[in-house]
Amino acid sequence: MLTRIRGKVNSYVMKIAKIFAILGLRPIHLTILSLLFAFSAFLSAVLYNSKYLFLLFITLSGLMDMLDGALARALNKASKRGAFIDSTLDRISDFFIIYSLIYFDFEYSLVIYLLVVSFMISYVRARSESLGLSLEGVGIIERAERIIFILVIILVSSYNKILSLTLLYALLLLSTVTLLQRIFFVVIHIEKSSRKTI
Numbered sequence: 725m726l727t728r729i730r731g732k733v734n735s736y737v738m739k740i741a742k743i744f745a746i747l748g749l750r751p752i753h754l755t756i757l758s759l760l761f762a763f764s765a766f767l768s769a770v771l772y773n774s775k776y777l778f779l780l781f782i783t784l785s786g787l788m789d790m791l792d793g794a795l796a797r798a799l800n801k802a803s804k805r806g807a808f809i810d811s812t813l814d815r816i817s818d819f820f821i822i823y824s825l826i827y828f829d830f831e832y833s834l835v836i837y838l839l840v841v842s843f844m845i846s847y848v849r850a851r852s853e854s855l856g857l858s859l860e861g862v863g864i865i866e867r868a869e870r871i872i873f874i875l876v877i878i879l880v881s882s883y884n885k886i887l888s889l890t891l892l893y894a895l896l897l898l899s900t901v902t903l904l905q906r907i908f909f910v911v912i913h914i915e916k917s918s919r920k921t922i
Contacts, residue, residue: 734794741794751801754792755810761785762817769824775878778828782821786871789814811850814867818842821874825892828881834892841899842870848906855914862909863902870899 744754765781768774792810796802822842825835846867849859865873873895881888 737790737794738798741791741798744791744795745798749795751792751796751799751806752809754788754795755806755813758785758788758792759813759817761788762820766820766824769827773827775828775882778824779875779878782871782875785817785821786868789817790868811846815843815846818846818867821871825874825877828878830889830892834896838892838896838899841896841903842867845899845903845906848903848910852906852910855910857910857913859906859909863905865895865898865902870895873898 761781761784765778765785768777768781789810793802796806819839822835822839825838826832845863852859873891877888877891877895880891
């Protein structure tokens with residue numbers, strides 16, 4: 725969903741990225757910062773059970789994740805190696821962010837399911853890209869939306885536990901639908917390509 729409006733905010737993101745470039749920052753610095761903020765969010769949940777610190781660190785992690793790619797483009801340093809490192813560290817960040825939900829009293833089995841389905845969504849995208857097929861924009865809820873969903877779930881849980889649990893179930897449903905959408909998209913594309921070669 726957010727992919728559709730990304731173009732509208734790209735100009736602002738690039739302006740910030742250019743400021744970072746002037747300051748001497750490199751994409752890998754922001755990628756590592758994103759991971760460190762995600763880990764800080766995890767620690768704030770484990771050690772302090774602080775929802776507000778958790779929300780702050782996740783927001784900072786998301787901003788760094790959004791800016792590292794823009795900085796790479798601003799410096800003309802986008803590379804396969806950088807994309808690989810970014811994607812790999814994003815999965816570690818996803819673990820820290822999602823697993824933290826257990827420490828805010830969400831059911832263990834639901835959190836593990838969200839972890840698995842989130843990783844599978846990313847795996848299908850990576851596997852499809854190895855086949856030369858881009859899945860950007862395919863699926864009802866991508867990583868950015870999932871992170872925002874988790875932010876809202878934690879925020880709402882401070883006031884209404886039932887509503888926050890309902891939102892978690894909605895996130896699980898949307899994530900499952902996204903996974904199926906991507907699987908079907910790739911399978912259909914492969915079948916169409918196979919027919920063209922016959």
